Each structure stands twice: as structure tokens, then as C-alpha cells.
Amino acid sequence: MGIFDVAFLVSVLTIAAPVLLAATGELVSQRAGVMNVGLEGIMLAGAFSAYAAMTVTESLLIGFLGGITGGLVGAVLMGALVIEAKVDQIVAGIAIGVLGYGVTAFLDQRLLPEPHTFEPLERLAIPGLSAIPVLGDVVFRQDLFLYATLLIVAGTAFALYRTTWGINLAAVGETPVAADAAGVSVRGVRWAAVLVSGAMAGAAGAYVSVGDVGVFREDMTGGRGYLAIAAVLFGMWRLRGVVLAVTIFACTDAVQLRLQSIDAIPREVWLVAALLLVPVVVRALASVRSVRGGPLHAALRPGPAGGVLIVLLLAVFAVRPPDMSLPASLWLAMPYVLALVALAAAGASRHQAPSALTIPYVRSEA
């Protein structure tokens, strides 16, 4: 299997889990019309408070509860700013980002100058299922956080699409006036959504610090919060799409980790890159086709034509890999570049964004 072996798949899941949890929370918040750009700061708050709680109690459970509390504190601030004071959501998010970085780095330097290292979460083998070849090693020998994340994502899917609360949430994000008229508390639902996203981002941050590596460093979430936001947009505000987006990001990241030790890019990478781009190009073709002319006409337009060319080029590389390597830092930029390409390709379907996203709800009493 070359570089795509069991260890690779395991690292994909480990990378994906915190981003997926944070993105799920962000999805809930955005469907209610609150764009929580402060996610990065909230994840940092969660990462640090989990680490602080662990330092005091040495208990992973308390650590994760501490992380969730830290996330909730950030979310309360976000909610107070955007729901109560009705300030610009994006500017408020930036403020929380700066504050989250500053406060956690300050407290870390001041309170816990000696770095502590903890045992990360141990991996649990689920009896029976873990004996399945490949699948058992990848999925059923993971840590508790991964299982919890999968459960929470499934629970969120149920809550969003199968409960009255989920319908109310979508109504508040689409037309708050109508939801208000129907007796739904816009304020209440938005608060609940922001708090849910804060708790999930806090837990995700806790996994980044104490769950996965067992230490805290300044700015250690390293853009995962922004990646989670990008996943929500790339996923078109649907949970399925978010899961897909996070998987793609995690794969890129895992490939980058593997490739740091390899000189030339192996052929599998080219092949997978080509396969990943195919749906994007097909989607671009489909969106152009609806304008005028047939698929051939569409394929000749500069955007899609470029996409087709790139896919062909990647396919050629897959057959005959060039002796080429990409510096590690440029690989690190790959998930973000990919997210940008995906957003650009998805441009035409933007109307699926909640209509009231980023717009504060002011109830007119007149």
C-alpha cells in the first residue's frame, strides 16, 4: 500500500477528530445565524484550561471538563458580544481570537512556567471488532475521544435534522422574524447554539493539548479553528459536507506528515490528488453547463478547462512520477490551499448559507 498504510489511516483519524468536533459545533452555531470566527481563540482557551486542570488534578476526565469550561467561557463572551450587544460578529470573533491567544499565553507563562507532560489518552481496543483486519486496527483501536466525537457528530445529525429544536435552529438562521413570530426565542436558540459550539471547540482544544500530545504550547492549535470554519463553508452548511471536508483536510495533513521523510513525491499522492480533484471539476462543469451550451462548451471555459488540465497532468504524474519534492512548509499550506480551491469551485452553490448568517436580530417593537 505504499505510504497509505494502516498507520496513515490512523493518523488521518487522529488529525481529523478535533477539527471535526470543532467544525460540528461551528455548524450548529452558523445554522442559527452566528458565525463564530473566534473558534481558534475558543479552542486555545479549551486547550489551556484542560492543561491547567490536568496539572492540578492529574485526571483526564477533569481535564476535559476543564477544557469544555474554558470553551464555554469563550462562548459566553462571544454570545454576550454578538447576541446581547449585537456588535459585528466577525470583528467580535477576531477580538476573541486575539484575547484567546493572549490570555492563554500569559497565564501559561505566569502560572505554569515549568512544562508538564501527561500521558495522552490511551487507545481502547473494542473487543471483537478490533480483530477485523485493517478496519479493526484503524477504527476500533482508537482513543475514547474519537469514539465520543463520532457519537456527538451522530447525535448532532439527529438533533439538526430530526428534532423540533433542529428545525427551530434552522428557522432562526434563515428567517429570524418568522421564527420569532412563531414563538421561538431567537435569543435563546442563538445562545444555545453558541454555547454548544463553545463546548465542542473547548473539548476539541482539550484533545489537542492533553488528549493527543499531553502538553500545552503557546498558540498550539495552529489554525485548526480556521480550518474548522472553512470546513463548514466548504461543506455547504450540511453535516455530511462538513465530515467530507474535514476528511479531505486531514488526509492532506497526514500525507504531509508522511512525506517529510520521503525525498520524491510517490505516485500514490499524484493519483489521489487527481481523484480528489475529479468531483470538484465535475461540479464546476455542472454549474457552468446550466448557464448555456453543452458540457463541451463548459469544458472550454477557462476555469473548468484549467481544472481538467490539472487533473490530466496529475494523472500523467501518477503513471510516471517526476523526481520532485515539495518543501515541508508548502505541504503544510496544502489543506488551506485546498480549502480555497474547494470554496472557489463551490462558489455557485453559496445560496445554501443560512440567510441570516452574521446578521444580528433586532426585534422591532413598533
Place this chain on the structure above:
Amino acid sequence: MTPPSAAALRALGLRLLTQLAVALVTLLMAALILLAIGVSPTVAADAFWAGTFGSPTNAGTTLTQAVPLFLVALGWIVTDKAGRLQVGFPGQVVIGGCAAAAVGLQCENVPAPLAVMLCAAAGMLGGALWAGIVAWLWASRGVLEIVSSLLLNLVAIQVLAWLVRGPLQGSLDQQPQSADFPESTRWPAFPSVPGLTLSYDVLLMPVLAVGLIVVLSRTSFGFSLRASGGNVTAARWQGIDPVRTGVRAIALSGAFAGLAGAALLFAGSAPWLSEGFEAGIGFNGIAVALLARNSPVGAMFTAVVFASLNVGGTSLQSLLDVPSTLTSVLQGAVIVLVLVAAAVAVRRRSTTPPEPAPAPAEPSGRVTAAAGQGA
């Protein structure tokens, strides 16, 4: 110019008063934090003053550091006036700085004034092009500028990390940084300040502040900018293309940020390109603009305040062992306080009917406008 009315004066007074209140609350918070970590606030204030304005050399450093912050703030003001919300300043500062450094390293034998101009132009071009990606994604693909600019920030950091290890790596001991810039590219400094810490680019602050005000209020470009930031439909009826205006505004703000990147490198104390030279200027510049309520003249003063927080924070760390991240805490707190103060002010205004002052920024319509153009 007509003399300002009493109501306008009162509004200005109220604004200054809220800013004073924000400053006082921040100072109080700083004092409380210092007390909590066992440092006397008066001792800290002395150290802070000595580090920022206590000597001509330190004052020069503080003022020179205010310039990049101010330039980014101008970038924010331009896009904010046009109703666009790009926050890609960190990335644009980084890419502008990289472009300026790439040009500057080739300017060994170029006469000084030309070399300085070339570096500044390269910085502006780099920043504008990087912002151009945001503008293109927004205008032709309907991607929210906030998201694309945040992602491009992360890409820019990696591009810088690659450049200082690869093509631009030039230090003799294999550190991830470039060679020192040639003397001819260094921005000149006032010779009267000991240590040559006060760069002439301080003069950019009043010049650009006045220039931007004139452009915004007296030119057709400024009018189309403000019209697109106000009511998109009304702008269309005036024959203004809000998409084209938005693209121009984003590119212009990127140019400001790119110039800030060049200023950081060529007027700073470390004349080489290294990782982390951006040092939070990009986001703090936004805070500088917010604190000045998006006024270019006010931004000159708030930029000096933020620069003195940075410089003073460093001197507190070296003299009293106070963590320098205290600066980030206070800067974050300032943004939050300004937001809250603005929200309170708007609410007060809406409860006192006789003054139908225009709301500072109308957030609604932003997303729908972009969506309408993207489809």
C-alpha cells in the same frame, strides 16, 4: 468648509469621552493584573514610561513601530468604507514584506533613493496581489472575503517559512532568515535622534491620513467607495459597480498592508527577513482602526498607543519579568471594550430620537450582497 454644528461637536466630545473611558478601564485592568502577579503598578508604570517615551531613542522606536500598525489600520478603513470585510492583513503584510525583501536583496548597487522606492513599491504590489486573490474569489466566485482572507493568512505564513529556508535563505550560520539587506535599501532615519531609531517613514502617517480623507471625501473614487459600502442598490442606480469598487478597495487595502510589511523590514531594527517578522501587526492594525472608530487621523494616535503597548510590554518583560504576552491580553481587551462601547453608544443614540446620526457600520446586507454577486 462649514463650521461644525453644536450637535457634531457634542458627538465628537462623546466619542472622545468613550475612548477615554476605554483607556481608563484598560489601565485599571492592567493595574489589577500587575497586582495579581505581584508587581507594583507604579513601578511598572515607571518602567513602561522609560521604555516607551523616557528617552529620545526609545520614543523613536515607539513612533517607528506605530507606522506599520497605522498603515494596516488605513487598509482596514478603506475596505470598511467600501463595505467589504477582509481580514487578510497578516498575510498581506507577510507577502508584501517577502516581495520587498526579494527586491531589496537585489538592490546592492542601486542608489539609495531609488532602492527605497523600489522596495516600497514591491511591498505594495505584493500585498495588493495577495489581497487580489481575496478580491477575485469574492467577485467572481462569491467566496466570503473573511473566510478566504483568513485561510490566505495561514498560507502566507507557510510561504514565508519556505522562503527563509529556501530561495531567500542567506544567513551565514544557516538560520532560517535572509541575508542582511544592503545599506542602500534601509529607510533613512532622523539623524538628530540618538541611535537612529526614528525613521523618516513616520512622516507617512500625517501625509497618508490626510490623503486618505481627501480621497474618500473629495474624489469620485472615494464617493463610489462610500456608496458601495452604504446601500448597494442606490450605488447601482448611481452607475457605480459595487463589485468593481469592492475589488479596488480590497487591492488598495492590501497595498497598504504590503507597505506595512516593507516598513517593518526596512525601517525596523532587524534588517533581514525572518519568520515571525509580522509580529501580530495584521490583527492589531484592525484594533487600531476600531479604537479610532475608523478615523484616519484618530488612527495615528491609537497606532502610537498600540506601539507603546508593544514596546512597553517588552521593557516590562526585561526589567520586571512581566510576561510580554500581557500586551496581547490588553490588546484583546481593548477591542472587546471598544465594541461594547460602540454598541452602548448606538443604543443610546437610538433611544434619544432627535439626533438621527448615521450608524457607523451597517453589518446587514453584507452577506446578501456578496451572495447576489456570486450567483
